[in-house]
Amino acid sequence: MxxxxxxxxxxxxxxxxxxxxxxxxxxxxxxxxxxxxxxxPAAKRGAPPAKVPLVEVTTAVLSDHGVVISALGAVTASRELALKSRVSGFVLTTSDRFVPGGIFKKGEILLRLDPRDFELALKKKKALVLKTEAELNLERGRQAVAKAELRLMERSSGKRVNEPGLALRKPQLAQVQADLETVKVDVEQAMVDLERTVIRAPFNCMIMDKQVEQGSQVTAQESLAVLAGTDAYWVTATIAMDQLQWIRFPGPGTDKGSLVQVFTRDNQRYQGEVFRLLGDVADKSRLARVLVSIKDPLGQNLKRTSPLLINAYVTLAIQGQTINNTIALPRRCARDGNTVWIARDRRLVVAPLDIMWKNEKTLFVRSGVKAGDKIIVSELSSAVNGMAIRVEESDSNGN
Incomplete structure (x- = not known):
């Protein structure tokens, strides 16, 4: 239990x-x-370690730089003429090239008027010359007879005639001589009119438009065609006023203007030069207008396959004067338009710029930056004058 x-x-x-x-x-x-x-144990709180930004820099180099001015413009003919007939007539023949786009050298025949009326008029004038010359010979014979009669009369009367000119028929002789000169001039005029029935190119040209055909009846001063000279074309470029100081214009001190590279939309390039500064500004943009001359625009001497066309829009690169002893900086270096960041002793320094010239990619600086300065090209979210930085070298162009 x-x-x-x-x-x-x-x-x-x-x-x-x-x-x-x-x-x-x-x-x-x-x-x-x-x-x-x-x-x-209680943890001690402290400030986090400072983060120093890394910046990329380029070294400022002092050198000479050529100014290149970009501009736009339209091509125009340097010589344009409304060709008119000097005489009236019937268009007998025209050249096969007498069509829009046809090219002629100076002196080549464009068209012919019927010359028969002018040939007949010339024959009449020449016949009138022969008739007047015969009258002159007759008048000289009459003058010889009058001279003999005057001599006999003075001998028989023993007195001299007070006004022998009238007795010797000098006024009549002068009249016939004047008539002869007049009809000779008429012959020359008839020959000129006959020559004008053959209408030639007044200069190297292209037919832009024509107003007559074979068989047309034209009158004096009637327009036959519109011609454009082919030795040179012009481009009217619009340029800002402050850029004119860098362009060389021909004048008493210089024979040639600044060289110009002209580019078409299909990337064809032509050589030109500044010809004139026009005396007015563009209506809408209020920019200055510069005239550029382009020789051999059709490429006839260079055997160019793509000719320059009138009224085409082109881009121009004008080779301006050289800026001596300046520093070229990438345009992205400019901060707020006219300041730059410089790396000195691992600190960021904000410096003002004196910009002489700038284009789409480059600034040309006169002062504010010295040769050898390290120019900051990278972006910073926050930049304060004197802040600490770390430096990473770039090439001299800031690329």
């Missing part, structure tokens, strides 16, 4: 241990955790 009673108590002890022991371990762990949390 005792054995049985002890065996019934043992399970409760085991159960108590199983329940109490985990609770004790959990409580001890919590107590240790709280103790460690409360006794941990």
């Amino acid at each position: 005792r054995t049985t009673g002890q065996s019934t108590k043992t399970p409760w002890t085991v159960k108590a241990i199983k329940i109490v022991l985990p609770l004790f371990i959990l409580s001890a762990g919590i107590a240790i955790g709280v103790f460690l949390y409360q006794t941990k």
Whole structure:
């Protein structure tokens, strides 16, 4: 019976241990955790290390630079003429090239008028010359007879005639001589009119438009065709006023103007030169107008396959004067238009610029930057004068 009673108590002890022991371990762990949390050393707060920006620089170099001025313009004819007939007549023949686009050299025949009326008129004038010359010879004979009669009369009367000119028929002789000169002039005029029936090119030209055909009846001063000279074309370019100082114009001190490269839309290139500065400004843009001359625009001497066309729009690169002892900088170096960032002693320095000239890519600086200065070409989100920087070298062009 005792054995049985002890065996019934043992399970409760085991159960108590199983329940109490985990609770004790959990409580001890919590107590240790709280103790460690409360006794941990406090972390010291400090400023994060400063981040110094890395910048790219280019070295300023002092040298001479040629100014190139970009401009736009339209091609026009340097010589344009409305060719008119000097005489009236019937268009007998025309040249096969007497069509728009036809090219002629100076003196080549464009068309012919019927010459027959003028040939007949010339024959009449020549016949009149012969008749007048005969009258002159007769009058000279009459003058010789009058001279003999006057001499005989003075000898018989013993007196001299007060006005012998009338007796010697000098006025009549002068009249016939004048008539002869007049009819000779008429012959010359008839020859000129006959020559004018053959209408020739007055200069090297291209037919831009024609107003007559073979068989047309034309009158004096009637327009026959519109001609454009082919020795040279002009381009009227518009340029800002402040850029004129760099362009060389022909004048008393110089024979030639600045050279010009002319580019068409199909990338054909032509050589020209500045010819004149026009005396007015463009109506809408108020820009100055410069006249550029392009010789041999049709490429006849160079055997060019693509001729320059009148009224075409072109791009010009005008070779201006040379700027001596200046520094060329990439345009992206300019900050706020007229300042630049310079790297000196690992610091950023903001310096003002005195810009002499600028184009789409480059600034030409007169002062504000010295040769050897490290010019910052990279962008910074925030730039303060005197801030610390790290420098990464670039090439001399800032590329």
